[in-house]
Amino acid sequence: MKYNEAKDKFIHTWGTLGSSWGISRTMAQVHALLLISPDPLSTEEVMEELKISRGNCNMTIRDLMDWGLVFKELKAGERREFFRAEKDIWKVAKQIIKERRKREIEPVLGILEDLKKMEGNKGDKKHKALVDAVTNIESVVEKADFALDRAIKLDENALVGALFKLFK
Amino acid sequence: MKYNEAKDKFIHTWGTLGSSWGISRTMAQVHALLLISPDPLSTEEVMEELKISRGNCNMTIRDLMDWGLVFKELKAGERREFFRAEKDIWKVAKQIIKERRKREIEPVLGILEDLKKMEGNKGDKKHKALVDAVTNIESVVEKADFALDRAIKLDENALVGALFKLFK
């Protein structure tokens, strides 16, 4: 396999993986491209490499910046903006966990808390089944949330070392 | 909030959460409905409750069974099939982790392994950046995979207890 083939396969694989995890294909591909670029790229270069439009490229890069995965880089004497991705994958993983926790887990916990306050006959089978499900989900989600919160505060080696000891 | 309102909100919340994690809204909603049903439901009942078509209902339930989240239940003297969901959320979480590991992580590890074998000039900046990224991702994914593999072999209390001790 030649470099160009490997590069395309990498970008393609990352894109496919992204779309099965709720990230748009293009967003994952731009991220992949920046991940393997030794130097920061301009909007123009990303557009050309991935054959996507200016508007799409701009919005995708903005999204990646919102996620804290890509950063603006200014080059001395250059008018245009360049972008680089965080290359340390453990940092990338931590950042994704942090954002998804904030965007998805926290709001759901709030809603579940409300649902438990439902009025009605506590003896009713259906009522009980709903409260049970909510209570059970809340408990698992809170524990997972706790674990993730701690995980992102450790560095990769500390975490993996600890887990290894724990599970051996 | 009345029971019916709470039920709808629960189903809606689960559906929304599902779609941001690569699961179709309907699949998550059917799962939610079965989660809070004290008794198994027939295809007909699910169709009616969620206002979805027969075909959609059938395929969605089949997918949920493929994921190991929903099971057929036969009622004595009844011709039609009934379905129930696993109610223990920790088991549900383990099952989802197990399936996603098999469906998504394992194939990606294989592809990454191939990519590292790329031919070409090892001194080239671009070549090196790609190999570095792949190596780095592989290392993080393998460690996460290892941790998840162990996690699904523990029960909820053992895992949470261990994590708590670990992180305190």
Place this chain on the structure above:
DNA sequence: AATATCTTTCAATTTATTTTGAAAGTTCAG
């Protein structure tokens, strides 16, 4: 073996998401 009941399939349709590209907006050098 004919009928009734229930399940599955899949082409057509609908709905949702992503992408485009031209126009408007911004910024900066001269």
Place this chain on the structure above:
DNA sequence: CTGAACTTTCAAAATAAATTGAAAGATATT
């Protein structure tokens, strides 16, 4: 201030994904 270089926006178009429903396929019942 003006114009060139670059960025952002967003309505329309293209694409992808989910859904429908009628027909075909099973399977049990009489």
